[in-house]
Structures are given as C-alpha cells and as structure tokens.
Amino acid sequence: xxxxxALGAAxxxxxxxxxxxxxxxxxxxxxxxxxxxxxxxTSDILTRLIGAEIAKSWGQxxxxxxxxxxNGNIGVELLARAAPDGYxxxxxxxxxxxxxxxxxxxxxxxxxxDLAPVSMISYSPHLLSxxxxxxxxxxxxxxxxxxxxxxKMNYSTGLGSAPHLAGLLFEQRAGVKWLTVPGKGGSxxxxxxxxxxxxxLFLGMLQSVHHAKSGKVRALAVSxxxxxxxxxxxxxxxxxxxxxxxxxxxWQGVLAPxxxxxxxxxxxxxxxxRIIQLPEIRKNLASQGTTPLPMSPPEFGxxxxxxxxxxxxxxxxxxFKFEN
Numbered sequence: 001x002x003x004x005x006a007l008g009a010a011x012x013x014x015x016x017x018x019x020x021x022x023x024x025x026x027x028x029x030x031x032x033x034x035x036x037x038x039x040x041x042t043s044d045i046l047t048r049l050i051g052a053e054i055a056k057s058w059g060q061x062x063x064x065x066x067x068x069x070x071n072g073n074i075g076v077e078l079l080a081r082a083a084p085d086g087y088x089x090x091x092x093x094x095x096x097x098x099x100x101x102x103x104x105x106x107x108x109x110x111x112x113x114d115l116a117p118v119s120m121i122s123y124s125p126h127l128l129s130x131x132x133x134x135x136x137x138x139x140x141x142x143x144x145x146x147x148x149x150x151x152k153m154n155y156s157t158g159l160g161s162a163p164h165l166a167g168l169l170f171e172q173r174a175g176v177k178w179l180t181v182p183g184k185g186g187s188x189x190x191x192x193x194x195x196x197x198x199x200x201l202f203l204g205m206l207q208s209v210h211h212a213k214s215g216k217v218r219a220l221a222v223s224x225x226x227x228x229x230x231x232x233x234x235x236x237x238x239x240x241x242x243x244x245x246x247x248x249x250x251w252q253g254v255l256a257p258x259x260x261x262x263x264x265x266x267x268x269x270x271x272x273x274r275i276i277q278l279p280e281i282r283k284n285l286a287s288q289g290t291t292p293l294p295m296s297p298p299e300f301g302x303x304x305x306x307x308x309x310x311x312x313x314x315x316x317x318x319x320f321k322f323e324n
Contacts, residue, residue, distance in 0.1 A: 026086055026267065027086065029060065029087060030061040030062065030063055031054070031061075031063070031086070031087055031089065032063045032087060033047050033051060033064055033089045033090065033254075034067050034076075034078055034079055034091075035047050035064050035065065035066045035090075036066075036067055036074060036076060036090065036092050037068060037072060037075075037093070037185045037186070038184065038185040038186075039066055041185055041187050041207055042093065042124060042186065042204045042207045042250050043092045044064065044066065045206060045207070046091060046121055046122065046206070046252050047064045047091045048064055049281070050276070051064060054271060054275070057271065058271070068185065070104075071100065071104075071159065071161055072092050072093070072096050073100055073107065075090055075092065076100075077109055079115065079255065079257055080108070080114040080115060080257060080258075081257075084256065084257040084258060084259040084260040084261075085260065086260055086261070086265070086267075086268065088256070088257065089118065089268070090256075091121065091252065091253070092252065092253070092255075093250050093251065093252060094120075094253040094255070094304065094307075095162035095165075095248075095249070095250060095307065097304070098111065098307035098308040099160055099161070099162065099315075101312070102308075102312040102316075103159075103315060103320070104160070111304060112301075112305065112308075113258065114257070114258050115255045115256070115257065115258060116255060116258050116259070116265060117253070117297045117298075117300035118254040118256050118272070118297060118300070119272040119294065119295065119297070120251065120252075120253045120293050120294065120295035120299075120303065121252040121292070121293065122206075122251075122276065122290050122291060122292055123249055123250070123251050123291050123293045124204040124249055124252070124289055124290040124291070125205055125222045125223045125228060125248070126163060126166050126202040126205070126222070126249050126250065127202070127203060127204070127208045127209065127212060127219055127221075127222055127223075127234075127289070128142075128200070128201075128219070128221045128222070128223065128237060129193060129201060129217040129219050129220065130142065130199055130217065130220060131193050131194070131196050131198070131218070132218050133196060134200065134218070137218070137220070138240075139235070139237060139239075139240040139243070140240055140241075142220060143174045143175075146174075147175070147176055150176070150177045151178070151179050152179060153199045154179050154192075154197070154198040154200070155167050155179065155181065155198065155199070155200050156181050156189040156193055156197075157181075157183060157201060157202070158182065158185055158189065159180070162251075163201065163202040163204070163250075165248070165311060165315075166202040166223060167180070167201075168314065168320060169246070169248060169314060170237070171318075172314070172317070173242065174242070181197075186204065186207045190203055190208060190211060194211065202223065202248065204250030205288060206289060207250075209231060209288050212231065212234075213231075219234045220234070221235050221236055221239070221240070222234055222235075222289070223237050223246060223247060224236060224247060224249065225238070225247055229286065230288060251293070251307075253300060254272060256268070265297055272294075273294040277294065
C-alpha cells in the first residue's frame with residue numbers, strides 16, 4: 001500500500017513537472033504572424049522588423065504570412081479560427097479592424113469576442129500627399145482646388161481602410177468631394193499617386209515618408225496633433241483653419257485568437273514592448289515618422305472598443321455605404 005501511494009505521488013509529481021515544463025517551453029516551435037496586407041506596407045515592414053528581434057531573443061523562427069483581401073478581414077478570419085496557443089498571431093493596422101464592423105455587413109468574426117489583444121506596437125500619422133503636378137502646395141490650396149472641381153480629383157485608397165476613413169473625415173470637415181479610386185493596399189495606392197493616375201491620398205508615414213523626401217509625391221500635411229520630427233517643415237492638417245483637432249493615422253497592433261492563455265499573451269506583450277523600446281528600433285521608426293506606442297492588453301482592448309465606436313459614428317453621420 002505504501003509502495004502504491006509512493007508511486008502515485010511520484011507520478012503526480014512527474015505530471016506536474018511536465019505541465020510546468022510545457023508552460024515554460026513557449027515558444028517551442030516557429031511563430032506565424034499573419035500580415036493581412038501586401039508586402040512592403042506598414043504592417044509588413046513592422047512584422048519583419050519585430051519578428052527578427054523575437055527570433056534573435058527566443059531562438060525560434062518568426063514567419064510573416066501575407067494573407068491579402070477584404071481590407072485585412074481574410075487574414076483576421078484565419079486568426080480567429082486558429083488554435084489559441086500563441087503560435088498564430090496577426091500584426092495589422094488595427095484602425096482598419098475597428099472600422100470593419102461598420103462597413104462590412106457580414107463579418108465572419110467579432111473583433112471583441114473572437115480576438116485577444118496582445119500589444120499595441122506603434123502610431124504613425126497619415127501623410128496627406130499629392131502628385132507633384134497637382135497645383136496645390138498647402139491644405140488650403142487643395143481645398144480650394146477640390147471645391148472648384150467637385151468629384152473630379154482622384155483619391156486613392158483601400159475601401160473601408162483607415163486611410164479611406166481619413167479621406168472621408170477630411171471631406172466632411174473641409175466640405176469637399178473626392179472621386180474615390182479603390183486600391184488593394186497602401187503600396188498600390190501610393191503607386192497610383194506617384195505615377196499620376198491619382199491625385200491625392202492619406203497614407204501612414206512609415207510607408208510614405210521616403211516618397212515625400214525623394215520628391216515622388218508632395219507632402220501637404222501630417223494628421224497628428226503635432227508636427228512630426230521626420231518632416232518638421234510639413235504642417236499638421238489641424239493647422240488649417242476649420243480643421244482644428246484633425247487626427248487620424250495608422251495604429252499597428254498584434255492580436256491572438258480568443259482564449260489564448262494569459263501567460264502566453266503576457267510573455268508576448270513583454271517581449272514586444274521590450275523590442276519597440278530598443279534605442280536602434282526607436283531611432284529607425286522615428287526616422288520614418290513612427291512612434292512606439294506600448295500598451296498593456298487591457299489598455300489595448302479598451303482602445304479597440306473606443307475606436308470602433310468612433311468610426312461607427314462617422315460612418316453613420318456621413319451616410320457612407322460600402323457594398324460587400
């Protein structure tokens with residue numbers, strides 16, 4: 001009897017050690033980060049930057065998996081259906097994510113119920129840019145030009161995206177009307193303005209600042225509260241009379257499937273917070289108009305709810321309809 005009891009106790013102890021070892025082992029295999037936008041965009045750039053640092057620190061490969069379509073929703077649906085074990089994540093413009101419930105009639109996931117906030121990564125204001133041939137060098141001149149020819153200036157954007165809603169908010173506040181030209185992501189939208197196919201766009205600084213500095217597009221304004229150090233001579237949109245307080249941008253964040261273990265989320269959050277605060281990473285991001293924006297998972301979750309409500313109000317007020 002004593003031998004059986006001792007054997008049972010030993011087996012329980014071994015089982016407990018095995019469970020603890022399993023919990024401590026994360027990550028024990030490569031991590032996949034879904035990027036629901038094309039290569040070369042802001043989310044893709046950040047995924048590869050952060051993934052390289054995670055791989056260096058944890059000794060596990062981090063794979064960027066570009067799954068493009070439906071304004072990021074295809075990639076998010078894949079995430080929502082993935083095993084909640086920390087090995088499948090998404091890094092994306094979470095501003096887009098908070099817009100989707102208001103513009104898509106049937107989403108195959110609920111952004112609050114089916115997703116677990118892991119970490120906010122960065123904020124990059126939108127850069128309002130035009131093709132160099134557009135005869136406007138200030139926001140005021142752009143508004144005057146657009147009012148003279150309503151519905152004729154081409155605005156390049158991905159439908160239902162954060163840059164699209166920035167353009168919609170600008171139309172509402174400035175009293176202008178663009179002719180929206182749908183694109184398949186920020187890279188394509190920027191290309192249409194560089195080539196002169198389209199006239200104007202809002203796009204995240206990380207993706208657009210080098211094109212402005214090279215003269216391929218003309219930067220008119222940034223959509224942040226204050227001027228950006230990477231383009232100190234470019235005013236904010238809000239400096240234009242009538243557009244005070246105009247703030248939009250690209251908020252990049254990481255999410256996991258709902259029911260991912262809290263300790264895994266905490267470990268991911270701590271590592272990503274560490275990475276975006278590394279001096280060389282901060283310097284790299286700052287040179288491209290992007291600011292690290294670490295948040296705890298609860299703070300990030302609260303932000304998602306607030307932004308979802310913000311964009312729902314704008315879409316209701318403007319009467320915007322998106323066929324899908």
